[in-house]
Structure formats: C-alpha cells, structure tokens
Amino acid sequence: MDLLLDVICVVDKEGRFVYVSAACERIFGYTPEEMVGRSMIELVFPEDRECTLQAAAEIISGEPRPHFENRYVRKDGQVVNIMWSARWSEADQVRIAVARDITLSKRAEQMQAALYAISEAVHEVDDLGTLFQRIHRIIGTLLPTTHFYIALYDEVSGEVSFPYHVDESAPLPAPQQIDSDTLCNRVIRDGQTLLLTSEDEPGSAEASVACSLCGHYLKSSLGVPLRSRNGTIGALIVQSCAEHARYTERDRELLQFVSRQVADAIERKQMMDRLQHIALHDQLTGLPNRALFHDRMQLALAKARRHQGQLALLYLDLDKFKAVNDTFGHMIGDLLLEKVARRLELCMRKCDTLARLGGDEFVVLLETIEQPEQAALVAEKIRHAFASPFDLAGRQVHILPSIGIALFPLHGSDEEQLLRHADDAMYSAKKLRAPRRKAF
Secondary structure (H helix, E strand, O other): OOHHHOEEEEEEOOOEEEEEOOOHHHHHOOOHHHHOOOEHHHHEOHHHHHHHHHHHHHHHOOOOEEEEEEEEEOOOOOEEEEEEEEEEEOOOOEEEEEEEEOHHHHHHHHHHHHHHHHHHHHHHOOOHHHHHHHHHHHHOOOOOOOEEEEEEEEOOOOEEEEEEEEOOOOOOOOOEEOOOOOHHHHHHHHOOOEEEEOOOOOOOOOOOOEOOOOOOEOOEEEEEEEEEOOEEEEEEEEEEOOOOOOOOHHHHHHHHHHHHHHHHHHHHHHHHHHHHHHHHEOOOOOOEOHHHHHHHHHHHHHHHHHHOOEEEEEEEEEOOHHHHHHHHOHHHHHHHHHHHHHHHHOOOOOOOEEEEEEOOEEEEEEEEEOOOHHHHHHHHHHHHHOOOOEEEOOEEEOOOEEEEEEEEOOOOOOHHHHHHHHHHHHHHHHHHHHHHOOOO
8 A cells, every 4th residue: 555545643642643644534534633632542442442552651662563453433433443553752752653544454354254253153053042142252243233133033923033132221022923013023024134223213112222231322223134045034133332333334244144154054953953853753742752752761760870869650541542543533533642642741740751652652751759659649630631521623532541650760770671560550550440441
C-alpha cells in the first residue's frame, strides 16, 4: 500500500492527538480538525483499550512498536482493524505513529479460520447442543453476539422450539406457533435473511428488549434461515446491543454460509436419531425393544451390584390376546397393543423401563427399589389400570394381563436368570387364573 494512503499521527504524552494527516478521514471517518485535541483512547474499541495503553507506556519508555494491532471505532460506528508502527520522540515528547487499515485482510483471515473451525466442528461433534455451543463461540470471534439462538421448526405441529438460546435478558422462550410475529418466525416463514436495526422497526419486540448485561436496547438483529433439502427447518439469530457494532452485509454473508453448515448438521443428526430410534424401539408401540431393554438391564444390574441394591422385573402377557386377533383381525390386535403400551406407561416411574419383547409380551424393569413389596404394588397398579375396557375402533374389549415377578438378587444374578424366573412366574399366574377368565 502506498504510504500516502496511511495515516500519520502525532500524540502527546497525555495521549491527545496533536497532528493527523489528511488520510485520517478515510480510515477513521473524522476530519483532522475533529481529531486534533481529542484523547486517542476515546476512539479505541473498548475491549482493546487496556492493551493499547500498555503499548503506549512501552513506547514512551523507549521501546518502539513496529507491528502493533488494535481496533478503532469509526465516526459512523463501524469497527476498523489498525496496524501501527510507532516510536517515541524524546526531544519533542510525542509519539509518532503510522496507521494502516488492515480491516479487510484481518477479516478475511479471521473468516477463513472461523469457517474452517465450523466445518471441523460439524464433522467432529455428534451432540447438537455441543455443536451449537462451539458455533456460537466461533461466530462470537467475528460478530457481536449479545443474544444468540437457534430455532427449529416442526412442520407437523407448526411449532418453533429453541434447542439453543443464549440471552441474559430473557428466559428460554416456550415453543411458539409459526404464525406468531417474531423475528425468527418471519425468517422461517419467508425463508429469507433479515437484517434489522432499531431504526428499521423501533416499536418491535426485538428492538425494545434491554440487555441485563449492559442495560442498552438492541441495536441490530440478523436472522438467517436454516435450509435443508426439504425446505426451511429453522433459523439462526444473532442480536447486538452495541452501538458501534451493528451488523453489515458482510456479516449477512458469513451467517448465510454458517447456516448451511448448521442445517446440514441438524438434518444429519436428526436422520441418525431416527435410524437409532428405529433400531432400538418397537415400531408398533414406540417402546424400547429387546436390544434397548438388554442395554438398560445391564446398566441397572451393574449399578445394583455396585451399590448392593435391588431391582425387579415384571414379565407380562395378555390373556386371550390370540382370541382378539382371531375375532377382530390383526389391525384391531395392533391397536390393542398400542393402547396397552400407553396404559402401562401411566403406571411407570420415569426411571423405570417398559419394553415390548414381541407379540403380546411386555417387560418392566424397576430400578432402585427399596423393598421387594414395591414390585407387587406396581403389579397391582397395572392390574387396576386394566380394569376398564379398551375402546378399539368402537369395540369395547376387556382384557387382563398375567404378570410374573423376579427380584435381584433373590431370584437371579444376571439378566437371563431373572427373565426366566419372571417368565415362569407369569405362566404360573396364567394357569391359576385360567378357570376364572371371562370372555372379552
């Protein structure tokens, strides 16, 4: 760059400009007349003031700084990166410095590093919450992110939820309907990026929010849609309270690139979650299947052994289920199994596992029971829940379960022994009940 495009600044010992060249207006936005007499530190970006004062002290002590970088706030509020070459003139008692605007090259360098870091995070991180955290941290090196959140849209329910939300001035928003008039909903509905300032929409809810950290109202908001191959699945929103750090078209371009990476990661993770759910859950009832039950059983047994605790298994099957299938058909039989699963879920604690092993066989894993009698109480609760008939497409069907109970460590030390004991106990209960069974 030609030296004439650089700015020559002379600053006295008290830190006030005593001379600046005409090129200062191109870099700082101020005329030389506006800058002379002003304190240099007033124009420095707030976060860079401490290191700037330290560098000035070193220069005054006789140590030249040929490559010192900091940021200044232009007259129009934009932030510029400056490279300084400065020395102290003992004879004149002033600092003489040449300033060069390196904003474009600095931003290109930062963007390249950030985009690489985002791409790396997308391919390294499986958990979406952790990925969103890392993306927030990376974007925060380039843009002000007083508020940062990611919204996801469920087309089936019409709801917008917020899996990642950082906003010190407001709690996590509840899921909202897509037709409500908020920034993220507008971005999702229109599928277009929105760059707004408080001047654009002075009465909007976004512009009237004050940040609890700085007390200032939002000055700038930028929302970009998260687009997948199937349409818009959500939005990424950043907001700033800083007067000197409003979003620009370059910020829009950056977030649009990031949004594509984020949307791809979300879509891939959702697909993996669906595949994993299919692999570990019964497709008819949505309950854990035999494979997932086995995993949870092994973990529960290890915990019980470690803490010398107890657990219980309840093995259930439905009396006369075959007769329901034969009489009403398999579609009604499947509907019955679904309704049985929902009714059994109401009898469980959150820490328990209800699984369908196949056919009309279900198993309940009761973890961390205090007394063996607790298992019998749950069995009685289940029987009571089956006292009322099931409504199957207008048909009232009354059906009861046979239940067998196995206790760890009383009836076995591993999964196979406990399942065998519970199965045997269930068949014994079924035989005892057989003469008293009523027609459904």
